Amino acid sequence: MSEGQASRPAPWDEATAASIVAARGQEPGAMLPILHDLQAAFGYVDAAAVPIIADRLNVSRAEVHGVVSFYHDFRDHPAGRHVLKICRGEACQAVGCRALVDHLDICHGLATGATTADGDLTVEEIFCLGNCALGPSVLYDGELIGRVDAKTLDGLVAEAREPR
Ligand code: FES
Structure with a gap:
């Protein structure tokens, strides 16, 4: 499922989570x-899902938590209405993604991992979007955008923060 405005996730619900876990619980390598x-x-993966998964897969809660926190793709809290993922992979590092991260922080007060107070926009990092030749690259609500500069980011932030 793509993220962002087009596909709002459901609110956390333990019964639904338990059925999702049960549906795959017998598969080999079911954790991911x-x-x-x-x-x-x-x-996101609510903390309350950890014991459900641990019980079903017969592993420790620490093991589940370790997997959730190891992979950047999993978040442990709900994201904003829009999600902007900035590629921090090597190729994008070489063409200035660090400056873009700084631009978001300095000009928009958006540090990596942060969500605006109004819940409009979450900024996350990702490591290679498979668009290395056209970096710096970002993913905005699931849409891949290449050759990103500060102006592009300003436009995306403005769009995300448009009044609803
Ligand atoms: S390193 Fe950024 S798209 Fe590959």
Whole structure:
């Protein structure tokens, strides 16, 4: 499921989460598919899902938590209405993504990992979007955008923060 305004995730619901976990609980290597399914459903992996997964897969809660926190793709809190992912992979680093991260922070008060107070926009980092030749690259609500500069970011922030 793509993220952002076009596909608002459902609010956290323990019964739904339990059925998602149960649906894949018998599969070999079920942990990652379960986490992806939970994030697709709710937009994040709620802490309350950890014991459900641990019980079903017969692993420790620490193990589940370790996987959730290891992968940048999983978030442990709901994202904003729009999600901007900035590529921090090597190729994008070489063409200035660091300056873009600084621009968001300095000019818009948006640090990586932050969500605006009004919940309009979440900024996250990602490591390679497969668009290395056209970097710096970002993903905005699931749309890949290349050759991004500060002006592009200003436009995306303005769009995300448009009054509803
Ligand atoms: S490193 Fe950014 S798209 Fe590959």
